Amino acid sequence: MPVDPSLVGREFPAPAPLSVTPERVTAFADAVGHPGSGAEAVPPTFPIVLAFDAMQAFLDAEAIDLHRIVHGEQRFAYVRPLVVGDELSATLTVTGLRQIGGADIIATTSEITDATGAVVCTGKATLVHSAGGAA
Amino acid sequence: MNAGDVLGTRTYTITRADLVAYADASGDHNPIHQDEDVARSVGLPGVIAHGMYTLALVGRAVAEWTGGAEVVDLGAKFTSPVVVPAEGGAEVVVGGTVKSVADGLVTLALEVTCEGQKVLGMPRAVVREATVRA
Numbered sequence: 001m002p003v004d005p006s007l008v009g010r011e012f013p014a015p016a017p018l019s020v021t022p023e024r025v026t027a028f029a030d031a032v033g034h035p036g037s038g039a040e041a042v043p044p045t046f047p048i049v050l051a052f053d054a055m056q057a058f059l060d061a062e063a064i065d066l067h068r069i070v071h072g073e074q075r076f077a078y079v080r081p082l083v084v085g086d087e088l089s090a091t092l093t094v095t096g097l098r099q100i101g102g103a104d105i106i107a108t109t110s111e112i113t114d115a116t117g118a119v120v121c122t123g124k125a126t127l128v129h130s131a132g133g134a135a
Numbered sequence: 136m137n138a139g140d141v142l143g144t145r146t147y148t149i150t151r152a153d154l155v156a157y158a159d160a161s162g163d164h165n166p167i168h169q170d171e172d173v174a175r176s177v178g179l180p181g182v183i184a185h186g187m188y189t190l191a192l193v194g195r196a197v198a199e200w201t202g203g204a205e206v207v208d209l210g211a212k213f214t215s216p217v218v219v220p221a222e223g224g225a226e227v228v229v230g231g232t233v234k235s236v237a238d239g240l241v242t243l244a245l246e247v248t249c250e251g252q253k254v255l256g257m258p259r260a261v262v263r264e265a266t267v268r269a
Contacts, residue, residue, distance in 0.1 A: 024160070031156040032191035033147065035198050044194040044206040048187050052163050066165050067173050071186035075210025075259070124210070130177055 002131060003062065003104040005097055012061060013091045014053035017115075020046070020086040042082040047090075048074070051110040051123045054092035058108070064129060072105065072126035079119055087115040104129040136201070136241050136267055142231040145196045149184050149217065150224040157188050171221070179216060186213035189227060189254060193247060196229040197260045202268025207240065212256035217249045225249055239264050
């Protein structure tokens with residue numbers, strides 16, 4: 001079933017803030033082999049953890065199965081580097097929706113903010129949703 | 136760093152175990168990155184790496200090239216899936232050149248391939264020149 005076109009402009013916050021702890025950073029850095037110790041080198045793609053939470057909130061609200069989603073594009077623009085100790089929140093906004101060959105192409109922007117409300121980085125993502133049936 | 140500098144090609148191997156570790160660390164437990172049957176059921180050739188895993192490898196290469204410089208921009212289109220076999224792993228090759236140095240920012244031109252095929256479209260990384268230690 002195609003995604004509801006009235007979604008464009010809707011906002012979906014991540015359910016909870018995320019603390020950037022040494023443990024989380026180290027686990028993420030180790031999984032991708034990022035150099036430097038976790039405490040001083042937060043990998044630049046780490047904010048995806050928050051952006052993913054916000055996306056999951058969006059998928060849950062729309063009853064979209066995660067396994068029918070493929071990541072089409074992701075770009076991050078950073079205002080400042082993330083540091084251990086940050087308390088991050090995210091809100092995803094659906095910015096566009098189009099259909100190509102039976103798939104929904106969902107454009108989103110996720111704003112990642114710190115505890116003061118200042119924007120730390122902005123993520124722009126394209127999600128490809130293959131509606132499918134029994135396929 | 137100067138425009139035209141060629142950065143040493145990096146080759147990284149992604150295994151199924153890496154995808155499990157990444158799923159735990161990132162919270163992205165999409166089964167297309169773990170389960171062959173689910174991946175095939177949605178038309179994929181097999182278990183694929185998270186696109187963000189491949190992009191994280193770009194971030195890793197950039198960190199290695201620049202001595203952990205501050206990244207101000209990073210992104211790509213995930214144009215071709217990186218299929219990760221159950222045994223062994225997928226080799227991702229990250230190559231780069233310095234495209235421009237201007238206004239305190241270093242822009243890198245990147246090419247990211249797996250088995251000779253480009254897997255990222257328009258990959259882009261920009262770092263702050265003053266923080267480069269290379």
